[in-house]
Amino acid sequence: AQPKVLAGKTALVSAGPTSEPIDPVRVITNRSSGKTGYAIARALREAGAQVVLVSGPTALETPYGVTRINVESAREMHGAIMQQAATADIFVSVAAVADWHIANASSNKLKKNAVGEPPELQFAQNPDILAEVAQLASGPWCVGFAAETENLHEHAEAKRRRKGVPLLVGNLAQHSMNADDTTFILFDDDGAHPLPALPKLQAARQLVQAIATRLPRKPIP
Ligand code: C5P
Numbered sequence: 267a268q269p270k271v272l273a274g275k276t277a278l279v280s281a282g283p284t285s286e287p288i289d290p291v292r293v294i295t296n297r298s299s300g301k302t303g304y305a306i307a308r309a310l311r312e313a314g315a316q317v318v319l320v321s322g323p324t325a326l327e328t329p330y331g332v333t334r335i336n337v338e339s340a341r342e343m344h345g346a347i348m349q350q351a352a353t354a355d356i357f358v359s360v361a362a363v364a365d366w367h368i369a370n371a372s373s374n375k376l377k378k379n380a381v382g383e384p385p386e387l388q389f390a391q392n393p394d395i396l397a398e399v400a401q402l403a404s405g406p407w408c409v410g411f412a413a414e415t416e417n418l419h420e421h422a423e424a425k426r427r428r429k430g431v432p433l434l435v436g437n438l439a440q441h442s443m444n445a446d447d448t449t450f451i452l453f454d455d456d457g458a459h460p461l462p463a464l465p466k467l468q469a470a471r472q473l474v475q476a477i478a479t480r481l482p483r484k485p486i487p
Pocket residue numbers: 280340359360361362363364365392393394395396397409410411412413425
């Protein structure tokens with residue numbers, strides 16, 4: 267059994283892809299499987315935290331003892347996260363949130379026309395959920411993720427500062443996307459701390475220990 271280092275804490279986790287409607291039958295999404303986020307939700311629960319998992323569409327089973335809220339679009343995920351954020355001590359933002367939604371999504375199925383003109387989709391920016399939660403006055407302690415394909419150190423550290431989070435986990439997308447193993451590098455105020463390549467659940471458990479050691483103690487009211 268894992269030590270209950272997060273007993274009494276509430277953890278909010280976002281996981282999986284988002285799915286942005288084009289019309290009632292078509293969506294734009296990404297290749298996130300949700301495995302990393304679900305492993306982290308499980309590890310947080312093992313560590314004694316109460317866990318709320320806000321998940322985009324995945325094929326995964328809800329980890330034991332975890333409360334799951336299903337969402338599809340980034341804007342739905344934003345709504346669910348903002349609703350839960352006020353009561354969370356920790357927010358781990360693992361979801362691969364789409365950067366854009368389709369501004370001119372159709373309420374009817376788009377049809378091919380006789381002259382073969384394809385539809386023109388217009389994109390509009392989605393809210394940055396993590397950056398917004400990190401700004402909350404008495405919000406949770408935030409952990410961000412950065413899946414990059416190159417220049418991981420520079421991108422991850424820049425992202426950590428831009429989003430204003432104390433801890434950001436970098437990994438190489440080509441090694442971890444849809445894979446069962448992952449290699450985390452933790453970025454915090456002291457620099458970069460690489461973890462070894464591990465099965466996702468073991469990497470998640472190490473991350474949870476790293477969160478527990480960094481989590482500020484709540485002042486006694
Ligand atoms: O902005 P970018 O996608 O590069 O940063 C990744 C981190 O930000 C992840 O922790 C992801 O969950 C979060 N994010 C978010 N809302 C967005 C985009 C990313 O919360 N719209």
